[in-house]
Amino acid sequence: GFTLTHDEPFPPGDEYQARVTLNGVPAATYTFSVVGPAVTMESRLLHATTARGATDDYEPIEPTDSFAPDEEVYLVGSADLAKGSTLEAHWYIGGEEDETGARSLTAEEDYTDAGFYFSFLPEGGWPEGEHQVRLVLDNEEVGRYTFSIVAETAAAPEGVATLTGERSVTINALYFATDFGGKAVGGVAPVQVSVRPASRPGELRVGFFEEEVAGTGSMWRAAGWTAVVVASQLLNIDPRDYEFSFSIGGRIDGPSAGAYLTAATVAALLGDSMREDVAMTGTINPDGTIGPVGGIPHKIEGAAEKGLKLVLIPAGSRFEMDQNTGQMVDLVERGSELGVQVEEVSTIYEAYELLTDGSIPRAEVTARTPQLPPRAFDRTRAKAQEWMARYEEARNRLNAVSPEILPYFDTTEADETADAADKAMQQGLAAVAYQRAFMAAAETEVLLLAAEMVERYATGGVDAALDYVQAARTSVSELDAVTRLLRTESPQSAGDYVALFNAYTSLGQAQGLVLLAETSLEQLQQQADQMAEEDILVALAEIATYYALAGDSIQAARDSVDIGFGYGGTPVTHPERIEAMQELLRRAAEANVAYFESTIVDQYARAFQIHPEQMREQFMSFDTEYLLTVAADQGVALMSEQITDPTQRAALVLGSSIANYAQSAGLVAKYYSLQAELDEEGNIVSIPRERALADMLDLADRRAKELISLNGDDIPIMAVLAYEAARVSRQGSAEDQLMALEQYWTAATLAQAQAYIAGQ
Template identity: 35%
Template sequence: MIVRSGSRAARGILATVVLTAVLAASGCTFISDAIVDSATGGGGGAGGFASSETELQVLYAAGDTGGVATQRISVSPSDDGELSIDISEDEVSGVGDMTQAASWNAVSVATLLTGAPLDVSYRFAFDGRIDGPSAGALTTVGILSLYYGDDIADDVTMTGTINPMGTVGTVGGIPEKVQGVMDAGTISTVLIPAGQRNVPDAAGNLVDVVSLGRSGGVEVVEVADVYDAYPLLTGEELPRPADDAAPAISDAAYTKFQSAGDAMLATYDRALAEFAALDPVVQQAAGTIPAEAAAYADRARQLQVQALQGGAFFEASQAAAVMQATASTFRTVQDLFTSGGNAIGARLEGAASAEGEFTAFLDQLSTYEPETLADAEALVTAYGNAFDSYTLLQYATASLQRIADTIAAAGYTDFEQLLTDALTPLIYYDLARGNLAFAQAVFDIGRDNGGAPIAEDADLEAIASFFRRAADADWAAFESGVIQPIAESRGESNDVFRTALSAVDTDVALSYTAQQSVASIEQYLGEGSNAPYAAMGYGYVNYARNAVLIEKYYNNGVLDDNLQVVGVSSETILTSALDLGRTQTARGAGILAAEGTAPVLIAGAYEQAGVAREGDVANKFQAIAQYSGAFVLSRILAYAGGFEGSGYVAG
């Protein structure tokens, strides 16, 4: 759950900003890791695992054809009690960054879907040169088969990525992979992502891969998620998420959400009045941003009437964040007209105060003593939101400092270029500060709501480490699988293209800057009792966000020339991700409730995601991110409560 103010907000902000006469059009999307004896094959595996080793047939594409490689997965007790992953290869540089990250992601997803132990060691051995995430779904099924003790059929394989909730994502090169299977003659069935029956080959010709496979005696079957794929690969059913009811919010939490929502709407009203006091020309330059903020406020009030106070609070928070950022940013724009570059310097002078607010909030969190899982939910979420605020502030401040340096060197020859360069970091700066206030509100809502205790033997550091490393692996995959190839195709460096993409998608800016900032944050936190919760906050937020970045930019999103997501390559995959996301989130919340904890913030995020999924394509991807984050947080809490396997027992 990425419960951040403005998650969808600034998609409207900069996408609709037209600074007439002086500003070129600019688009921006905003935030808006019990030991038992292990056998050497076929028998019992590490603690909790029914088997210890399996072998998979992995597909790859090469030029106008493809082939079949072998991947062996084994699991054993960890030497040091921490989850670890080892990847071996029979070629120098035979396994690329994307495949390494896909292996991490497969472990992450399989762990989420089973409650598998975090004190085991996985080994992935590959024959041949493989890169890309397209074996992610198959690898996930392989790990699941080890956990449940089911054998993988040797004549069935699959291609497709995997996301945190278990949906199978789109991939390229399917015609070539099917042709490679036909040429090999050892596989009878190939599973592909739903919606990818008709796809282009390497030459750009549209190919019906079901018909192609049939011509060579290979059955090609579309699957939407691991629950579809598992029985086709093993002959056994995978425990499916039950159709749980929507997460319920307690009366006390209802009142908290309502009060906080009202406060956010009041903040919106004040910011609107401040904006209205600006010069009419500057107001006009803001384009439709105020209307976007008003739409969030209207939805918040409508949700309040429907008694959906959680969703209303988050919508109201977005309204407040957008309007506050708009008023403050365009006040600076107005100051730029009157005092030139001095207005940028004034903003930079305020950065130290903003950092002080962040460290003060961290100090407040460090003294809080969580007793229940609801307290842990609040603390982890607060840390995640605070880190996002700090990360965005760092990104914006660095950008504004570059602008100030250019001004000092007389590097701007016209005012229009100054405004063009300044607008995005100014909005990010203001949203960062507003998001910190949101983090405080979320913490106050989520804390002290009762519930089941945190398990005395819960290894909080292991939980935190697992999700932090999973997040970092996903970012490495995004860098090597998205940033690098697109940058090369545009004749740009990775830094130049990443900066351009960060300007239109705040999640990219957040994820990249988080990588750069985490060391300084960890140093500040030290080894205090709440440090594991802080690491969980970083881990779950960035894991969910980075996984959706891959889903959006590598798998399914269609971009226009301005790098805006304007469509998807598979509506089937998008719908499946939304539906399974909703189901998995409800299931995760239902398990918590059955164990004595009614999650508050997860329920609120569930309500807001229900609104986002009805919006445009960009909003739908944001809903997937919200479902992913909420589901991941529910599983973190299950581990912290000591009932991570509850609800995931094979029938």
């Protein structure tokens, strides 16, 4: 070997050589370079916090330092990590390290502001008290994070005392209208809300009485029905044991008294008195949040003229437009100028304490974040993988479509959803992965069927396209097979019944979608000769959407049974409650749909000067949630005639009602309360009432936890699936947040259904 030394370091460069000669003759040349000292970054911790989870982007989900004994604790943060640096997490229980919780990660290259998380749940759960997680970076401790374990349980709310006669309360309903001169004016209309024992127990009866001809409208009646539903759920009563009535002393319509009517209904049931110098405006959501409304400046003026001292308005509504001046006004200042105190409220619980001399009994929220049992987790993950396989198969088939047609079917959104599903799978978020994988597969299968139909149309005309879809559709035969399967199921526990409800939810939607597809197909067959090509292509896409979504809904029904059956031992001790809840939620869903159609759809119809039925059809192609609601109504109506077993029929109607209740409430929140701003394709781009949405999400999360925990050790699997999906969805876009709201409401309703039929 040969070596060379130099007094000074070799300058960095690529032009160095070592030449070897043998007996004076050049034998070999070796080229080498000199590299200067590496510039290394400094590893450092930027921030970290304990939380109940982590998003795909390593953001904390529900940051907190208080957890339940069986809850996995997350430490989420970010750091600058140089290549080769190691970050470790060490978990200390009561001052002693649990070495089974030690976790570490090593940087394979330089990372700036890199997100990370560590999580741990000791075998057997956490003991109560304070514990720590410590971060160590390259053998040096860089942070200690203390958290507490608190064991809380939920207690059922107090019951309602038995009525021996009628109870009535009177409220000051606010309204605003336009006078003959075009000026916006406000006023107060007295409303009497009465509750009495049912004259015919077992029947749900709600009456509306007017002192003026046409004194109320459909929106007012929908608000009254919703008030009865929400009040019954808040107090955990069977509304068929009572009769409810709303008597109005003037003319009024609209949904803006929904929260006030709910509070009055609760007061009548509990025997509390309503304050005479107070009024309130705001819609009511399924979980008791109060939604924004319009015309508040003029309603405050009407309250002042009546001599009222306090007006409650929805949170986030302090600044509203004066319809007469077109200027934004501070409602608190406007009220002060008129001698009226104006106060914002977020929930019916807050409002009730200001409106009455009492409070609404409320379950104590548990600190525990609901989690799937291991077996349900494994089943859900397996189902997510099945949906990913369906997505990949459809994606591959779509790539085989004619190159002239393929560019018209953009899969970008479906591909991004599939990628997000894969990330959720890697993080162990089974419920989230299932939801995303389903969405990716469903959208891709719609595109595939539409593309294949258009391909046949391009080569063989309408008849070829319709022949293909009739040969390719499997929805009808699969629907019959799964319907027969569900009829053979024998639920053993309350959890089994809820899984059956959820399965029938999907099956009712599938039946309705098949009906819509067949109607559209028949219309196209009859009218194709008179239709422009553009209209034919739209009709083909519509048929493809209905058939493809029907097939996906049928598989979702199978999934509900496969995932949700076989948990818990609590029997259904009150089977009659299935019928009671079915009727309650059916009426609630019908009220919400009527509310949405009369508030939103009919207004669009008037604006575009078309018949309301035409606008409803357009909304079905514009909004998937409305499409599924309409489809479920039609599907359940047909299937109810075919199912003779009363328990199975009740399960069908209840399952559909649970979904429609959440979906229709989401429609009202989206288009009316939150005034979501949409792009030309109907996608949500922003939600102006951000505070209202934040309040609604917070309460929805708490309410879902309350109702899930009421089931004790019999974890409501289907409710937890919806809850886990909601927790992650709420961290996303405006569209995702509205989806989370609907998922929270679904979780709460499913959990309440399980507790209710189990007699809890």
